[in-house]
Amino acid sequence: MTNAIYKIWLLTVLFTVTACGSSTPPPREPQLLEKLHAAEKDARHALNGGELQRAQHSFNKALILQQSLDDTAGAATTMINLATVAHQLHEDEAALAWLDKILLERAPLYPADSQLTAAFRKAVILTNLGRFGEADTSLQLAEKSCEKKCSQRFNIDTLRARIFLLNGNAETALALAQIVGKAVEAGKEEQANALRVQAGAEEKLQRYADALTHYQSALEMDKPLGLSSRIAEDLNGLARTAKLLGREQDAAAYARRASLVNETKDKSVLSAHE
Amino acid sequence: MTLLADKDDRFKNLFGKAALFVLLAVLGMGLVFFWTGMKKGAFTPKSPIYFVADTGLDLKEGIPVKFSGFKIGKLTSLALDEQGHVQVEIEIETKHLVLLRQDSVVSLKKEGVIGDGVLDISRGSEDKPVLVGGSKVLFERANGLEQAVMEVKGRVMPIIDDVHKILSDPDGDVRQTLKNVRQLTAEINGLASEMRGTRQKIDQVLVSVDKNLNNEVGPLLHSLRQSAVQAETITTKLNQDLPGLLNKVDSSMENLRKTTETINKSVQQTVPQLPGMVGETRETMGKTREMMGSTIEVVNGLSTMWPLKGSVPVPEKGPVRMDSHD
Numbered sequence: 001m002t003n004a005i006y007k008i009w010l011l012t013v014l015f016t017v018t019a020c021g022s023s024t025p026p027p028r029e030p031q032l033l034e035k036l037h038a039a040e041k042d043a044r045h046a047l048n049g050g051e052l053q054r055a056q057h058s059f060n061k062a063l064i065l066q067q068s069l070d071d072t073a074g075a076a077t078t079m080i081n082l083a084t085v086a087h088q089l090h091e092d093e094a095a096l097a098w099l100d101k102i103l104l105e106r107a108p109l110y111p112a113d114s115q116l117t118a119a120f121r122k123a124v125i126l127t128n129l130g131r132f133g134e135a136d137t138s139l140q141l142a143e144k145s146c147e148k149k150c151s152q153r154f155n156i157d158t159l160r161a162r163i164f165l166l167n168g169n170a171e172t173a174l175a176l177a178q179i180v181g182k183a184v185e186a187g188k189e190e191q192a193n194a195l196r197v198q199a200g201a202e203e204k205l206q207r208y209a210d211a212l213t214h215y216q217s218a219l220e221m222d223k224p225l226g227l228s229s230r231i232a233e234d235l236n237g238l239a240r241t242a243k244l245l246g247r248e249q250d251a252a253a254y255a256r257r258a259s260l261v262n263e264t265k266d267k268s269v270l271s272a273h274e
Numbered sequence: 275m276t277l278l279a280d281k282d283d284r285f286k287n288l289f290g291k292a293a294l295f296v297l298l299a300v301l302g303m304g305l306v307f308f309w310t311g312m313k314k315g316a317f318t319p320k321s322p323i324y325f326v327a328d329t330g331l332d333l334k335e336g337i338p339v340k341f342s343g344f345k346i347g348k349l350t351s352l353a354l355d356e357q358g359h360v361q362v363e364i365e366i367e368t369k370h371l372v373l374l375r376q377d378s379v380v381s382l383k384k385e386g387v388i389g390d391g392v393l394d395i396s397r398g399s400e401d402k403p404v405l406v407g408g409s410k411v412l413f414e415r416a417n418g419l420e421q422a423v424m425e426v427k428g429r430v431m432p433i434i435d436d437v438h439k440i441l442s443d444p445d446g447d448v449r450q451t452l453k454n455v456r457q458l459t460a461e462i463n464g465l466a467s468e469m470r471g472t473r474q475k476i477d478q479v480l481v482s483v484d485k486n487l488n489n490e491v492g493p494l495l496h497s498l499r500q501s502a503v504q505a506e507t508i509t510t511k512l513n514q515d516l517p518g519l520l521n522k523v524d525s526s527m528e529n530l531r532k533t534t535e536t537i538n539k540s541v542q543q544t545v546p547q548l549p550g551m552v553g554e555t556r557e558t559m560g561k562t563r564e565m566m567g568s569t570i571e572v573v574n575g576l577s578t579m580w581p582l583k584g585s586v587p588v589p590e591k592g593p594v595r596m597d598s599h600d
Contacts, residue, residue, distance in 0.1 A: 044594070047594060077591075077592060077593050080593040081593055081594050084593070084594050084596050084600075085594075087596075087600070114593075117593055121596055124596065124597075124598060124599075124600060155597055155598050156598075158597075158598040158599075159598035162598060162599070189597050190597055190598065193597060193598050193599045196599070230599065
């Protein structure tokens, strides 16, 4: 028995050694490409860890390398990422400047996908800044670039609904958000966003019971996604509508939960990466 | 008579041959020493220049004297005088003295942030006479890491203290402003309900107004209704957004207060230990740089090897996530 185990062990070692020996190691990448991949990897790692400044630095490094290697598609992606990081750092003007580098380029350098993403993200940032007119123009540009089956069509529709709601057109916002809210292919995050817009529109139209149900549905979707700020928004919506429905006790509980989430969400990002 | 007769021709003049060999070797060695000495500037005429330093810290015999980045001399001696000052002698190559003036200043600098010390001599004013051997010049210490840290501490600490006081003071401007905003939020809450009521009343009036009067009063009422709707939208939006905004301000202020406290404590604890730490850091940094170089090489090598290639994560591609609500 021991002899058999010994033979199997020997065979395994022989097989491994043969496999190692027969495989020629792949050639190393050129130095600039290695550096580029290292910078990109570091930037994404930093972003996942909430280290926005480091992510910004590494994306900048990656962009220089991509531009020096004539990788225009990669450069466009990195510029979009730099804009996103700048937006997360609350440097919205810098974020818009990065996106405009893609959108205002006259030569056909950047892929259509990147232009669509840039236009959409510009619209999101402008909406957050309350510049709805400019946001609408940018969103129209994104819609124009988005064919019927483009992957971002649900994001575009949700943002369109959000802009309608913020402009006071609750009926249209509700109609549009309802479609996205039911579309499974929109993805959980965008479905939850659409449900929140739907609830907001219903709240505005004084359909408080419906609003409460949809805020609840959005909350149930946001919780497994682990998005603290969205959870807080949902809870605040629930608190408002519960109060309007005269359910004071429920409203107070929702408001307290929202405030606890708001208080701890920043700390949770830091502790998650300790 | 010699004990053993040197009959072999090759042993003839053996002493002379050995002497010549030794002489050549000595001459060769002498030439090497001379050449090395000449290269090192041992035979270059030098002139002594003196200066006084308040302390001998970081000054030692042999440290180079540089002018515009070129070595033109070195520190030759250090001595403590009766007043406790340090008398320093430097030797500068005489041919370079013409470049320096009587008001030249010698400053002790570090090569790099934590490099070795060098004495940098400045040219001086053009209108002053040329520096001559045996002259005395002024000395100053350029900011080293320790001094730079102390200077930063001196400047930053009062600011941190001020920020801390401003954030902690319940009667301070910042806290008072927040209090006012909170009051405003409560008022806006009331205003929103009031505006809703106003708009509803206008709606009722519009329905009940007499048809004859409608032509005259109607447009006016419609315009009034539109204004009421706009005001209602604004107040409702403010009502919705302000609590979130206030929460963000609260949390940011708390974070800022805690950060200032932490910085304060860290600076107070770290600064006294710095002078000792800097010495150790220089050594450690050198070793770390060496280690990092080797580690990066090893990791890069390993990541391309067959058995490990698959387990090294490939960098993600594409734009980072952002949706319609980010």
